[in-house]
Amino acid sequence: MNHNFNKRMGEKIVSVSELVKLACENFERKFGGVARYCGCAPGRVNLIGEHIDYNDGFVLPMALPLVTVMVGCPTNSSRCRVLTLSNHADHSMFAEFDLPSLESPLKPGIPAWANYVKGVVANFNGQNSLCGFDAVVSSSVPVGGGLSSSAALEAATYTFLEALCGALPTVSLTDKALICQKAEHDFPGMPCGIMDQFIAFMGKMDHALLVDCRSLESRLVPFKNPEVTILITNSNVRHSLTGSEYPTRRRNCEEAARIMGKKSLRDVTLENLEDFQNKLTEEMYRQVHHVVMEIHRTKQSAEALEAGDYKMFGKWMFESHESLSKDYKVSCPELDELVKVVANVEGVYGSRMTGAGFGGCTVTLLKTAVVQEAINEIKSKYHGHPTFYVCHPGDGARVINLE
DSSP states (O other), X not given: OOHHHHHHSSOOOOOHHHHHHXXXXXXXXXXXXXXXXXXXXXXXXXEEOTTOGGGTOEEEEEEEEEEEEEEEEEOSSSEEEEEEOOTTOSSOSEEEEEOOOSSSOOOOOSSTTHHHHHHHHHHOTTGGGOOOEEEEEEEOSOTTSSSOHHHHHHXXXXXXXXXXXXXXXXXXXXXXXXXXXXXXXXTTOOOOOSHHHHHHHHOOTTEXXXXXXXXXXXXXXXXXXXXXXXXXXXXXXXXXXXXXXXHHHHHXXXXXXXXXXXXXXXXXXXXXXXXXXXXXXXXXXXXXXXXXXXXXXXXXXXXXXXXXXXXXXXXXXXXXXHHHHHTSOOOOHHHHHHHHHHTTSTTEEEEEEESSOSEEEEEEEEEGGGHHHHHHHHHHHOSSOOEEEEEOOOOXXXXXXXX
8 A cells, every 4th residue: 555545545654664764763862873673563453353362263354554663782781771652651661671580580560561572572482592682662553543552562572582683493473473462461461362463473465364263273365456445443532441341351251151161152152142141141141142243253254355245244344343332342432433424435345343442443344436435424424533544454573674
């Protein structure tokens, strides 16, 4: 997707080269040297399959051209110093800590954003090769928008550390994703599923990725049609419920599976659900209903996308949003409004909230020819102040040569 297209229809997506240049300039100002290594990883949008990765279900994300980069150099000490250029940084944009050791393991702390970096350093599969480093982080992935800025930072950090350490034993993309997932569990304390880290490492241009979150098998689903586009609309609202409600939903699902005698909700059918209706709270019943149906929708959507049946894909998207709003109750008035407004535009196939919910973004599948009309419609009728990103699938994590 070229810059002119995005500039004309939505926010200009800052190029990777511009982000790297910005990070390198700030590295020189902060640390007085020239950055030698760079790791880059994308944000993601989940096309469908929400809140089911931690239920062993199927998800269908795609990597975005919105990315996070980490540039830096090794040092002769065990000290790690990291500067973020994010204006959403808490407490301080600068963090420093020592490499972990048996006597002094790394622990979470403040600033909170640095816990994502610390977690990856602590779990990196090459501890004996690690050295201290200075680094700068720059990103075009909006924070709190449901586009996985956290996994982008984790994957960029891991990729930077790989470049920093040089030759290391081969680590599979699956294992890298699992390491970054563990980092997020252990340090920020967010019990996320595997989807975000998977797509951060495995994304491929012009493809979505269907992931079986139980077996960890995945397959690329071609998504390359210039007449069809993904429009991401950031509601620019962030409700404080997200941090507490996500773990609560996950615990409810685990408890419901236990009551029903299942390993996870992946094994539940609608018939099972009806049999246990009187043994589940109404809240649990609705949440399980969402999971069971969302798994079905996601598998059907992957087949529709592969067949180029965008009308059917859009139908599943609208149904997914309705379920997330009414059954799982993770939407909010702003997201509901965005979906309702854009649904009235001729040429829109489907739209839904994406991410954890309670704010953030919607994802819309529509004809390329009506993107500007959809943006105009939202601008005129949405009661907030949205921003827009016009996207096609991008690539996963990679090392960028700074020479």
